[in-house]
Amino acid sequence: MIDFSHADFLVSAQRFSQCPADSGAEVAFAGRSNAGKSSALNAITGVRSLARTSKTPGRTQLINFFALDDKRRLVDLPGYGYAKVPERVKLEWQRELTLYLQRRQALRGLILLMDIRHPLKEYDCQLLEWCQTSELPVHILLTKADKLSRGAGGGVLQKLRHQLDKKYPGSTVQLFSSLKHQGLEEARERIAAWLA
Ligand code: GDP
Secondary structure: OOOHHHOEEEEEEOOHHHOOOOOOEEEEEEEOOOOOHHHHHHHHHOOOOOOOOOOOHHHHOOEEEEEOOOOEEEEEOOOOOOOOOOHHHHHHHHHHHHHHHHHOOOEEEEEEEEEOOOOOOHHHHHHHHHHHHHOOOEEEEEEOHHHOOHHHHHHHHHHHHHHHHHHOOOOEEEEOEOOOOEOHHHHHHHHHHHHO
């Protein structure tokens, strides 16, 4: 079993070519800005300041690598979809992200975070398309599940499962709340299975 609490910042890459050696195994986290990605990384690892929740514009544009041990890593991908950056920067990031998703040998799976109140936006669909092309497994966290009642949350989950089965078969989805510590074990199990 993986000890997530050993997660430690390793290195940032501005471009795909700057990523650390492509060996071992890693799981990447992606989501639109404000989806709750930093909070989820902190909650899943239990390392409270791992991914800063108050972000400087510079850091959000980097691919951040966190080491779990000498062979396994978690990777924080930039949420360019909604971030207030110029179109030129978005396109540049799109290119680097595509390179990372398509070429990275160590990459075992993608955790895609979506605010439960705004699922399957354009950015999410684009990532799902790329992952499908690269045959990369995807697990979706419907974040901030505490913002909806149990019934409403379950409804969104069911509807999304149905949509994914039709368009992106094989991808999985769960409810998640960093605030209420909901779904932490389920997410950890998925990541651990990919990194095993
Ligand atoms: P990121 O931009 O995707 O890294 O998102 P953050 O983790 O910084 O979170 C964005 C905002 O959503 C912050 O104001 C967080 O406090 C809030 N947030 C994150 N996770 C949760 C959650 O599980 N429940 C609630 N209610 N708010 C959350």
